[in-house]
Amino acid sequence: MTNNIRFVQGNEACVEGALYAGLDFFSGYPITPSTEVAEHLANRLPAKGGKFLQMEDEIASMCAIIGASLTGKKVMTATSGPGFSLKQEALGYAIMAEIPCVVVNVQRGGPSTGNPTHVSQADVMQARWGRHGDQSIVCLTASNNQDVFEMTVEAFNIAETYRTPVVLLLDETVGHMREKIVVPKAGEIPLVERLRTAVREGVDYHPYLPREDGRLPMSDFGDVHRYNVTGLFHDMWGFPTTNPGVVHGLLRHLNDKINNNANQMARYKEYYMDDAERVLISYGASARSALHVVENRRPRGERLGLLELQTLWPFPDVVVREKCRNAVSVCVVEMNMGQVMQAVKAAVDDPGKVFLANRIDGNLITPTDIRGILRLIQGRGV
Amino acid sequence: MAIKDYIRERFFPHLWCPGCGHGIVLNALLRAVERMGLKKNDIVMVSGIGCSSRISGYVDFHTLHTLHGRALAFATGVKLGHPELNILVPMGDGDALAIGGNHFIHAARRNIDLTAIVMNNRIYGMTGGQYSPLSGYGMLATTAPYQNIDHDFDVVALSTAAGASFVARSTTYHVQQLTDILEKAINHKGFSVVEVLSQCPTYFGRKNRLGSATDMMDQFKETTTPIGSKAKEKDPTLIERGVFVEKDIPEYCAEYDKVIERAMKKGA
Numbered sequence: 001m002t003n004n005i006r007f008v009q010g011n012e013a014c015v016e017g018a019l020y021a022g023l024d025f026f027s028g029y030p031i032t033p034s035t036e037v038a039e040h041l042a043n044r045l046p047a048k049g050g051k052f053l054q055m056e057d058e059i060a061s062m063c064a065i066i067g068a069s070l071t072g073k074k075v076m077t078a079t080s081g082p083g084f085s086l087k088q089e090a091l092g093y094a095i096m097a098e099i100p101c102v103v104v105n106v107q108r109g110g111p112s113t114g115n116p117t118h119v120s121q122a123d124v125m126q127a128r129w130g131r132h133g134d135q136s137i138v139c140l141t142a143s144n145n146q147d148v149f150e151m152t153v154e155a156f157n158i159a160e161t162y163r164t165p166v167v168l169l170l171d172e173t174v175g176h177m178r179e180k181i182v183v184p185k186a187g188e189i190p191l192v193e194r195l196r197t198a199v200r201e202g203v204d205y206h207p208y209l210p211r212e213d214g215r216l217p218m219s220d221f222g223d224v225h226r227y228n229v230t231g232l233f234h235d236m237w238g239f240p241t242t243n244p245g246v247v248h249g250l251l252r253h254l255n256d257k258i259n260n261n262a263n264q265m266a267r268y269k270e271y272y273m274d275d276a277e278r279v280l281i282s283y284g285a286s287a288r289s290a291l292h293v294v295e296n297r298r299p300r301g302e303r304l305g306l307l308e309l310q311t312l313w314p315f316p317d318v319v320v321r322e323k324c325r326n327a328v329s330v331c332v333v334e335m336n337m338g339q340v341m342q343a344v345k346a347a348v349d350d351p352g353k354v355f356l357a358n359r360i361d362g363n364l365i366t367p368t369d370i371r372g373i374l375r376l377i378q379g380r381g382v
Numbered sequence: 383m384a385i386k387d388y389i390r391e392r393f394f395p396h397l398w399c400p401g402c403g404h405g406i407v408l409n410a411l412l413r414a415v416e417r418m419g420l421k422k423n424d425i426v427m428v429s430g431i432g433c434s435s436r437i438s439g440y441v442d443f444h445t446l447h448t449l450h451g452r453a454l455a456f457a458t459g460v461k462l463g464h465p466e467l468n469i470l471v472p473m474g475d476g477d478a479l480a481i482g483g484n485h486f487i488h489a490a491r492r493n494i495d496l497t498a499i500v501m502n503n504r505i506y507g508m509t510g511g512q513y514s515p516l517s518g519y520g521m522l523a524t525t526a527p528y529q530n531i532d533h534d535f536d537v538v539a540l541s542t543a544a545g546a547s548f549v550a551r552s553t554t555y556h557v558q559q560l561t562d563i564l565e566k567a568i569n570h571k572g573f574s575v576v577e578v579l580s581q582c583p584t585y586f587g588r589k590n591r592l593g594s595a596t597d598m599m600d601q602f603k604e605t606t607t608p609i610g611s612k613a614k615e616k617d618p619t620l621i622e623r624g625v626f627v628e629k630d631i632p633e634y635c636a637e638y639d640k641v642i643e644r645a646m647k648k649g650a
Contacts, residue, residue: 025463046645051462051638056488060455063448067428067459070446071467075459093449221426221444222464228439230447239393239439240447 004183010174011036013145013181014078014104017152019044020183021191024073027053027061029083032116033172034106037078058083062090062103069099070229072194072220074156078104080172081114084123085130091165092131093231095254097238098208098216100159100194102152104168106175107284109362118362119172121284122336127167128313134251136258138265139167139313143287145181148174150189151267151310157192158265162257163216169312171335173285173364194218197225208250209236214257259314266316269308270323272298276305278374279324280357281344282333283309285364290333292367293374304374312340317347324348329377333357335365388412388422390442397436399507401595403554403580407501408437410557410578411470414564420468427470428457430482432508433582434474434501443470451482454489457496465495465635468568472499475516476506479535483515490544493572494634498546499564500537500575503582511585522589537577538626547572549627553579553602556623563625571633579606579621 006016014037018026026045028038038054045052051068055061058079065075079087084105094101107123109115127139138158142151148170155166197217199205201224210216219225228238233247241247258265272294273279282290287308294304307323309316324330324344330353332341338356345351357373359365372382389412398404415425425443429435431450438445444467448456457471478486478500489496505523506512513523518534526532541549548570552560560578567574581587581598592598607613609624 025459027459043645046638046642047649049642049646051642053458053462055455055458056484059452060458060485060488063452063455064459064462066448067446067456067461068463069459071460071463073463089449090452220464221446221460222423222467224423226422226442226444228445228447231449232447 004185006181006183007178008145008181009036010145010148010170010177011106012040013148014152014168014170015040015044016181016183017149018076018102018156019048020149020189021153021156022074023076023156024050025065025068025075026050026077027055027064028077028079029055029058029061031058031080031083033108033175034078034080034083034104036175037104037106058086059090062087065101066090066094066097066099069101070221074100074160076102076104078106080106081108081110081116082112084126088130092133092135094165095131095135095137096231097229098163098254099165100163101165102155102159102168103165104170107169107171115362117172119285119335119364120360120362121171121286121334122339122360123169124312124336124339127169134255136255137167137313138162138164138258139169139311140267141169141283141310141312143174143284143308145174145177145179147310149181149183153189153191154267157190160192160194161215162261163218164258169284171284177285196220199225201225206236207238208234210253210257262314262316263318265311265314266319267310268316268319269310271306271308273305273307273323275303277303277326277328278305278377279327279330280304280306280333280370281309281320281330281340282306283312283340286333286335289365289367289370293370296367309340315343315347317343320344320347321349327353329353329355331355331357331370331374331377333365333370335359383416385412385416388415388442389440393440396440398433399584401581401583402433403503403582403595403599404434404437404501406554406557407472407499407560407578407580408440410560411472411499411564412441413561414568417561417565418568424466425468425470426460427472428453428460429472430474430477432474432477432506433503434472435477437472451477451480452485453477454482454485454496454498458489458494461494461496461635462638469496470499470568471496472501475500475502475504476514479515479537479540487540487544490541490546490573490575492634493545493547493631495571495573497567497574497576500577501580502537502577503580503586505582505586507582507585511589517586524589537575541575542627545573546575546627547629547631548574548625550575550625551577551579551621552623553606554581555599555602556606559623566625566628570628572631
C-alpha cells in the first residue's frame with residue numbers, strides 16, 4: 001500500500017486533479033453541491049504557494065480567475081446551478097479573449113434554485129449554449145472519482161493547448177460519492193504548460209495571431225509585451241475593430257479551433273461494444289447505472305453495450321456515429337429531458353432508432369429504471 | 383519619458399465627445415504616472431464598459447478592457463496573480479456603482495492595492511444619457527424625463543464606510559490637484575478611491591441645461607471647495623475636494639502572503 005491511494009469525494013478528486021495539473025489560483029463562492037471543491041482548495045492551495053479566494057459573488061469569482069490567468073497562472077473556479085448561470089457572461093468573455101481557465105459545474109436540479117442537494121444532468125445544453133452570441137466550448141465529464149481526477153487534469157491540458165475555457169461538468173452524485181482514487185506519480189500524466197511567445201522585447205507581438213498549428217502563444221501581464229485584451233471583436237493586437245473581415249475571421253477562428261479538433265478532444269470509454277446490438281450511451285453518474293444494466297444482462301444473453309462519453313462538447317459525433325452504426329437501437333441514459341439524446345440523434349445515421357432513458361425527479365437513475373425502458377424498446381413490455 | 387510615450391498615439395483622436403472631461407482625467411493620470419517614473423511594463427489598466435472605460439485603449443500599458451461593472455473583480459485576479467504590478471482601474475459612475483457596486487464595496491473592504499478612479503459624469507453616456515446612481519435627485523435624463531427621484535451615492539462616504547484606506551475627490555477643473563491626488567493614490571498601499579467630477583456636456587449638460595463644457599467646468603470651480611475650508615462653513619452645500627482618508631492598514635496581498643506562510647508551516 002502506498003500513500004498515493006486516497007478515499008475521497010468526487011469533489012475532492014477534482015481538487016486532487018487540479019493540484020496535480022498545477023493549479024495556481026482559484027476563486028469561488030459557496031454553493032451546493034460544489035462547495036467542497038472550494039473548501040478543500042482553501043486548505044490545500046496556499047500550502048503549495050497558490051492562492052484561494054472566496055469572492056463576493058459568482059460573477060466576481062469568474063472574473064478574478066480570468067484576471068489571474070492573464071498573469072500566467074493556471075486557474076479554476078467551481079460552481080453549481082444558479083452560479084453557473086451567473087458565470088455565463090464572463091465565460092463568454094474568456095471565450096472571446098481566449099483565456100485558458102477551467103470552470104467546474106457540479107450539476108444540481110433546476111431551473112432556478114431548483115433542487116440544490118439532489119442530482120441532475122440538465123446543464124449540458126447550458127454548458128454548450130449558455131452565452132449570447134455564436135461560440136464553441138469544450139465540456140468534459142466523468143462518472144467515477146478516478147476519472148474525475150483524470151478529466152480535471154485533461155481540462156487544464158485542453159484549456160492551455162487551445163487557449164480556451166473548459167467546462168468540467170460533474171453532477172451531485174459523482175461530486176458527493178466517496179470512492180478510492182490512486183493519485184498518479186508526478187509525470188505519469190503529461191501536463192500541458194502554457195505556450196509563451198518567443199518574440200523578443202521591442203519586436204511586434206501579436207497576441208491574437210494563430211500560428212500555423214492554430215495555437216496562440218501568450219505573453220503574461222507584467223512581461224515585456226504590452227497588448228490589449230477586450231470582449232469586443234478585436235484585431236491581432238487585441239484592439240477593438242468592427243472591420244467586417246476581421247470580425248468574420250475572429251468568429252470563424254473561435255469556433256473552428258474547437259470544432260475542427262473534436263476528434264482530438266473526444267474522450268470516451270467502451271464496455272462490451274464489440275458485438276453490441278443494443279447500445280446504451282451515457283455519462284456521469286448515469287453511466288454507472290447503465291454499466292450495471294449491461295453487466296447484469298450480458299450473462300443472460302442480451303447483447304448490450306455501453307458507450308460512456310467523457311467529452312460532451314464539442315460533441316464526438318464521429319465516434320457516436322461509428323459506434324452506433326450496427327446497433328438495432330441506441331438508448332441515451334441521462335438525468336434530464338434528453339439533452340444529449342438530441343445530439344446523438346443528430347449524429348447517427350438513423351435518428352429513429354434513438355431512445356431516451358431518463359429520470360428528472362432529483363433521484364439517481366437506477367438500473368431498474370433503465371431496464372424497464374429497455375424492455376419497452378425491445379417490445380417486451382414492462 | 384515624455385507623456386506621449388505613455389499613449390498609443392495611433393488611436394488618436396480619441397472617441398470622446400468634444401468637451402468631455404474624460405480626456406482631462408487621462409491627462410492628469412499620465413502626468414502622475416510620468417512624475418512617479420513608473421515603467422510601462424509594471425502597470426496594468428483594467429477597465430469596464432462605458433465612455434470612461436475606453437481610456438484603457440489609449441494608454442501603452444498592459445490593458446484589460448472587461449465587462450460592464452466587473453473591472454475590479456478582474457483586477458483583483460490580476461493583482462493576486464502578480465502583486466508587484468501597479469493596477470489602475472478607471473470606471474464610470476454607472477460602471478463602478480450601479481452594476482459594479484458590489485465589487486466596489488468588497489474591493490474596498492479587502493483593502494487590496496488597486497487604484498480605483500471613478501470618472502463621475504453623472505450619466506450613462508455611451509448608451510445616450512440615462513440616469514446613473516450619481517445623477518442626483520431632480521435631475522433630467524432620457525430615462526428620467528419627469529425628473530429623477532433616485533438619490534445619489536456620496537462616493538467619498540460610501541468608500542470610507544466600505545473600508546477604503548485612501549479616499550479622495552477632485553474635478554476636471556482642478557487638474558493640478560487631480561494629478562497630485564492620483565499620484566498619492568497610486569503610491570498608497572491599499573485600496574484607493576479617487577472620485578473625479580467630470581463633465582458630460584453632450585448628455586448630462588444638455589439635458590439639464592448646464593451650458594457648454596467650460597460652463598460645466600466653471601460650475602465645478604464654484605460648487606466645490608477644499609476640505610475644511612471657511613467657505614464650506616458658510617455654505618454647507620459646497621462639495622469638498624481633497625484627500626479624505628489616508629490610513630495605513632494591512633493590505634490584502636501582504637496579508638495573503640501571511641496565509642501562505644501559515645499554510646506552509648502547517649503543511650510542513
